[in-house]
Amino acid sequence: MIEFDSVSKVYPDGTVAVDNFSLTIPSHTTMVLLGSSGCGKTTLMRMVNRMVDPTSGQVRIDGDDVLSRDPVQLRRSIGYVLQSAGLLPHRTVGDNVATVPRLRGVPRRQALADAAQLLERVGLDPALAARYPGQLSGGQQQRVGVARALATDPNILLMDEPFGAVDPIVRRELQDELLRLQAELGKTIVFVTHDVDEAFRLGDQVAVLRPGADIAQLGTPAEILAEPADQFVRTFIGADRAERQLSVVTAHGRTLVVDGDGKALGVVT
Numbered sequence: 001m002i003e004f005d006s007v008s009k010v011y012p013d014g015t016v017a018v019d020n021f022s023l024t025i026p027s028h029t030t031m032v033l034l035g036s037s038g039c040g041k042t043t044l045m046r047m048v049n050r051m052v053d054p055t056s057g058q059v060r061i062d063g064d065d066v067l068s069r070d071p072v073q074l075r076r077s078i079g080y081v082l083q084s085a086g087l088l089p090h091r092t093v094g095d096n097v098a099t100v101p102r103l104r105g106v107p108r109r110q111a112l113a114d115a116a117q118l119l120e121r122v123g124l125d126p127a128l129a130a131r132y133p134g135q136l137s138g139g140q141q142q143r144v145g146v147a148r149a150l151a152t153d154p155n156i157l158l159m160d161e162p163f164g165a166v167d168p169i170v171r172r173e174l175q176d177e178l179l180r181l182q183a184e185l186g187k188t189i190v191f192v193t194h195d196v197d198e199a200f201r202l203g204d205q206v207a208v209l210r211p212g213a214d215i216a217q218l219g220t221p222a223e224i225l226a227e228p229a230d231q232f233v234r235t236f237i238g239a240d241r242a243e244r245q246l247s248v249v250t251a252h253g254r255t256l257v258v259d260g261d262g263k264a265l266g267v268v269t
């Protein structure tokens, strides 16, 4: 379980990135932090692995204040996936995935064998381990980023816009892969995005944020869609857009789903 307890972060230049934020993320669930650019999502996430320390308040993992943990040890115990994948360009894919286990003392042979298995787990051919990151597609690099984050079998996975830089089709594949992995692994995932559809696909719960990491609404995707808390949330999730206003009609003896413009989207089976 991850708990943010009245957490604030004021950067040295006076920017209030996070203002009195409280949220509990239950273990083995995916929490999506959804908000537009600059609302404090990355700052929140980085306070979990101590890349940023709060100005006030507490972040706790399973009841322990993260400030009581050694930052390097803590970081190595938490998986972190970034938009740019962040792979080391001059090391092979296998070595990239094996980096943190090697730092923790796993012998190279073992770490590379484990890396090959992890690549398979994220849907990649283990033969890609011999390539360099620049020889992979963007989507493949993101998968390697996920494999690397899983390499120490962390309980917590932090994912900061991990699929933001790939095209929509690959993005959807990566989302599917994450859902499949999560069903297998049951990690505690904090996932940052500004993409509403991605948030609703992946989140067990979604926190819709305003600037200053102010929670406009917290709930399951169904709860937020069914009852947006206010006009800010309605607008953000596009509740008023035609593609969200679905209804059913009967045509040719079948029941069809149509959007707010009457455009047919699918058949009810």
Ligand SMILES: Nc1ncnc2c1ncn2[C@@H]1O[C@H](COP(=O)(O)OP(=O)(O)OP(=O)(O)O)[C@@H](O)[C@H]1O
Pocket: 011, 012, 013, 015, 016, 017, 035, 036, 037, 038, 039, 040, 041, 042, 043, 044, 194
């Ligand atoms: N090191 C820093 N020093 C000063 N201000 C910062 C620093 N890092 C972030 N900020 C500011 O804090 C606010 C929140 O930034 P943060 O990166 O957490 O937002 P975000 O929601 O993740 O945005 P994005 O989606 O664009 O990454 C912004 O106003 C940003 O400019």
